[in-house]
Amino acid sequence: MRRFLPLMGMCLALAMGSAAQQAASDVPASKEDVQKLLDVMNSREMTTKMMEAMLRPMHEMTHEQFLKNKDKLPADFEERMNKRMDEFIRNFPFDEIYQSMVPVYQKHFTKGDVDALVAFYSSPTGQKLLKEMPEIMAEAMQNMLPVLRQKTEALQQSVQEEVAQMLKDAEAKPGKKAEVISN
Numbered sequence: 001m002r003r004f005l006p007l008m009g010m011c012l013a014l015a016m017g018s019a020a021q022q023a024a025s026d027v028p029a030s031k032e033d034v035q036k037l038l039d040v041m042n043s044r045e046m047t048t049k050m051m052e053a054m055l056r057p058m059h060e061m062t063h064e065q066f067l068k069n070k071d072k073l074p075a076d077f078e079e080r081m082n083k084r085m086d087e088f089i090r091n092f093p094f095d096e097i098y099q100s101m102v103p104v105y106q107k108h109f110t111k112g113d114v115d116a117l118v119a120f121y122s123s124p125t126g127q128k129l130l131k132e133m134p135e136i137m138a139e140a141m142q143n144m145l146p147v148l149r150q151k152t153e154a155l156q157q158s159v160q161e162e163v164a165q166m167l168k169d170a171e172a173k174p175g176k177k178a179e180v181i182s183n
Helices: 004-026 031-040 043-069 077-090 094-108 111-122 124-172
Strands: none
Touching: 004 111, 031 043, 031 094, 031 111, 043 077, 043 094, 043 124, 111 124
């Protein structure tokens, strides 16, 4: 019995230590945990690169807009619009954005989750993903633009036709105003 009690005590201590360790990983992530994750992900640098990469297709879209409407737009339209977009990116409030993200990460991830993400993003594959992500996003945006343009133009056409029909119906019914929704 004397040998059995110390053995049982050791097993109980190991089990409690294991349970305590499990419970520690299930606690909500702290602000410091999230900050460590954002740092490992090079979030500020990555966001800056992604936004800069997205500027290329945005500049191309501005150029296309100018070419479509150059008889109606001032000659410096493209330069002015590109300058505004570039200034917007340069003046983006990154610190405020990251501070507002911390509680969201804390809500959705436990300390164990954040530790696992830190381990992943610290790995070669995680680092490769972070390195390639800005270019991936830029290429994806480039590929999405034609689809987005097509769908936007179709929606605009549909809304214009619906408004025209409402106006036509209103003219056919004297004394009743057409209900037109505007933004």
